Amino acid sequence: MTRVPKQPTVAVARKRRTPAPPEETFLGMPAFRHGAKNALANTQQRRNLRHATGTIRAKRAAVVGEVADWEGLRRAGEDVKNDVLAHLDSYLVQFEEQFTKAGGTVHWASDADEANRIVTDLVRATGADEVVKVKSMATQEIDLNEALEDAGIAAWETDLAELIVQLGHDRPSHILVPAIHRNRSEVREIFLEEMGRYGTAAPGDISDSPPELAGAARIHLREKFLRAKVAISGANFAVAETGTLVVVESEGNGRMCLTLPETLISVVGIEKILPSVADLEIFLQLLPRSSTGERMNPYTSMWTGGGSGDGPHDVHVVLIDNGRTNALGRLHGRSALRCIRCSACLNICPVYERVGGHAYGSVYPGPIGAVLTPQLRGITSDIDASLPYASSLCGACFEVCPVRIDIPELLVQLRHEVVEKKSHARVPSANQAIFAGASWMMADARRLTAAQKLASAASRILPKSGHLGPLPWPMSKWSNARDLPNPPAESFRDWWKREHEGGRP
Amino acid sequence: MTGENLEASVRPTAITDPGAGRPGAGKTVALFATCINDTMFPQTPKAVVSLLERLGCRVEFPLGQTCCGQMFTNTGFFDEALPTVRRYAEVFAPYDYIVAPSGSCVGSVRDQHPMLAERTGDRSLVERVRAVTARTLDLSEFLVDVLGVTDVGAYFPHRVTYHPTCHSVRVAKVGDRPYRLLQEVRGITVVPLPAADQCCGFGGTFSVKNPDVSVAMGADKAHHVMETGAEFVVTGDNSCLMHIGGVLSRLNSGIRPIHLAEILASTEGAHP
Numbered sequence A: 001m002t003r004v005p006k007q008p009t010v011a012v013a014r015k016r017r018t019p020a021p022p023e024e025t026f027l028g029m030p031a032f033r034h035g036a037k038n039a040l041a042n043t044q045q046r047r048n049l050r051h052a053t054g055t056i057r058a059k060r061a062a063v064v065g066e067v068a069d070w071e072g073l074r075r076a077g078e079d080v081k082n083d084v085l086a087h088l089d090s091y092l093v094q095f096e097e098q099f100t101k102a103g104g105t106v107h108w109a110s111d112a113d114e115a116n117r118i119v120t121d122l123v124r125a126t127g128a129d130e131v132v133k134v135k136s137m138a139t140q141e142i143d144l145n146e147a148l149e150d151a152g153i154a155a156w157e158t159d160l161a162e163l164i165v166q167l168g169h170d171r172p173s174h175i176l177v178p179a180i181h182r183n184r185s186e187v188r189e190i191f192l193e194e195m196g197r198y199g200t201a202a203p204g205d206i207s208d209s210p211p212e213l214a215g216a217a218r219i220h221l222r223e224k225f226l227r228a229k230v231a232i233s234g235a236n237f238a239v240a241e242t243g244t245l246v247v248v249e250s251e252g253n254g255r256m257c258l259t260l261p262e263t264l265i266s267v268v269g270i271e272k273i274l275p276s277v278a279d280l281e282i283f284l285q286l287l288p289r290s291s292t293g294e295r296m297n298p299y300t301s302m303w304t305g306g307g308s309g310d311g312p313h314d315v316h317v318v319l320i321d322n323g324r325t326n327a328l329g330r331l332h333g334r335s336a337l338r339c340i341r342c343s344a345c346l347n348i349c350p351v352y353e354r355v356g357g358h359a360y361g362s363v364y365p366g367p368i369g370a371v372l373t374p375q376l377r378g379i380t381s382d383i384d385a386s387l388p389y390a391s392s393l394c395g396a397c398f399e400v401c402p403v404r405i406d407i408p409e410l411l412v413q414l415r416h417e418v419v420e421k422k423s424h425a426r427v428p429s430a431n432q433a434i435f436a437g438a439s440w441m442m443a444d445a446r447r448l449t450a451a452q453k454l455a456s457a458a459s460r461i462l463p464k465s466g467h468l469g470p471l472p473w474p475m476s477k478w479s480n481a482r483d484l485p486n487p488p489a490e491s492f493r494d495w496w497k498r499e500h501e502g503g504r505p
Numbered sequence B: 001m002t003g004e005n006l007e008a009s010v011r012p013t014a015i016t017d018p019g020a021g022r023p024g025a026g027k028t029v030a031l032f033a034t035c036i037n038d039t040m041f042p043q044t045p046k047a048v049v050s051l052l053e054r055l056g057c058r059v060e061f062p063l064g065q066t067c068c069g070q071m072f073t074n075t076g077f078f079d080e081a082l083p084t085v086r087r088y089a090e091v092f093a094p095y096d097y098i099v100a101p102s103g104s105c106v107g108s109v110r111d112q113h114p115m116l117a118e119r120t121g122d123r124s125l126v127e128r129v130r131a132v133t134a135r136t137l138d139l140s141e142f143l144v145d146v147l148g149v150t151d152v153g154a155y156f157p158h159r160v161t162y163h164p165t166c167h168s169v170r171v172a173k174v175g176d177r178p179y180r181l182l183q184e185v186r187g188i189t190v191v192p193l194p195a196a197d198q199c200c201g202f203g204g205t206f207s208v209k210n211p212d213v214s215v216a217m218g219a220d221k222a223h224h225v226m227e228t229g230a231e232f233v234v235t236g237d238n239s240c241l242m243h244i245g246g247v248l249s250r251l252n253s254g255i256r257p258i259h260l261a262e263i264l265a266s267t268e269g270a271h272p
């Protein structure tokens, strides 16, 4: 496969500094089923996803199975997060006090634009024209890299998978493993083609063995680490009691960013609060086991404010809302804010496994994306309205979620919201008419009986093969790839009436 | 007529109970056939009737019943689901045991009816709904927990594989009851299904709202079923079975879908 990097179509005065992401934006994406259809046709991606999710599922199951009271741990995690969400106002103020006392500066951003503006100004104030980044979902969510690029500041992703995505002119398709849709031969091609344009090139004779690929990334990144004056991170947890931020990672590249530069800016969702340091005991068990399938992640970095010794002296946190208070105000939706972004629900999801992340039209794909995105953005677009339906409601996500988010229940509640929204349209949709009709029928057994008689009558004139093959629309949605059994000559209730009630059906 | 005689004449004695001596003796069961079985798969509720009667139960089929309403609820049409909730609570109110051959519909009744009733703010409806939904059981639960049997006297000399449907496991929580029932069937060979816990892709209206993903999931399930070399694929839910069977049929796999109840109902003299 040869890769053609996308070039910006509009003429820009200044040359881009970092690789351009794909042109289409998430919000402009079509409804889920269209994106899903394209994704299903990508057989390489399907093989990659099946392999990767299968491996990580097995690892998770093994390390979760060895915890004596995993259920108790899940409930403890759920309780702490529920407490945080119920008293978020006071915990946030407490966090601000403590963070400030420790020498850091707290900034508040109500939406993505405001957060991007704050970060851009902070970077500009240092005089730097580039930053290194720790893997962070919050900065993906606000599309910080592009905001910085527009301001002439280069943002370098340093997480290996994020680097692959960035160099590949791609979008992340997974919370934890953003390049999960790529296999190593694709990674090799991306490195060979792109690394040299943005820094140290990959060796020309590089193979697709993981150690060689990691080695190339190490050399490419090291140069950026040593040069960087500013780092940008997210945080897995923000401890209110002490004002401490916590980042959990596997590679150590995050640790490099968090310790080498002089200025550290962390962009953190307001729901990341934990009341006390002691609560980490629960979450540092729940997260790695659910996430990477490890007992403990290799690197856990914690910092409380700035200082005059080693590490960054100038420390900032930008606390972002960006739709979170919207979700917080919902009785059912609120529970989605318990999410610790472990990605267990993505890895277990049969829909995600086949379709991958891009069809979800958001940096949050999979089951959690399907319930979080429509709440953060509001159900404003086709893609948002289709997300709650992007699930067979099999319930596997709820079973693995370390903070017990009942995702199937949330999906059903959000579907109800979509239906309500559409019911205000002046012209009722075909869907509404069908369900209103079916509801009328099911309200009264006599009406159901009448419908069954029609089906039985049809069965008498249908071919005797026992099943129906391809049928015209709308039945084609079923029958394009599946046969349908012939309706029986007699419904159960007619048989019952004949046999037991002595009456004529 | 003396008082003593009168009492003796109206109280049924053990001798007159047709189920006497059998596990279901003295138990009256209301069969909730479910709309899809009633309309498309009448052989399944018929099998439930013959099985439960064989075990000594008295089976009634309240004719006012329609549907659990799950297709409305799960698509987001809560108001449209409500008539089925009211109807269900009314029709089944008189019964101690309401039994359905569907983990999914039972799950919907127990899990979603109370939520839908709560939305109306009508306390008396909520009370009635809670009472009746708590008495609703999947066939496998009724057999194992209430009748206390796993050997139901069935005979089915075939190689089968069982797919535990998602809602039967994760919503109704029937656990390993269907396996225990299958294991006791004489003549049967039960082959484990690879990746059994993965969804088959039916998902109610998901199967037509996202047909491509649904079929991709169904194709994987069908391939796993074929790997087992089974003659029959068994589930406790005809809706999922219609999907898996539809894919298997299109592939001309020669593997037949069958509901658990039909296997449990078959005996030496009569099996499909």
Ligand code: SF4
Pocket (backbone or CB within 6 Å): A290, A338, A339, A340, A341, A342, A343, A344, A345, A346, A368, A397, A400, A401, A402, A403, A404, A405
């Ligand atoms: S919803 Fe639960 S399982 Fe999914 S990413 Fe969040 S915490 Fe993990």
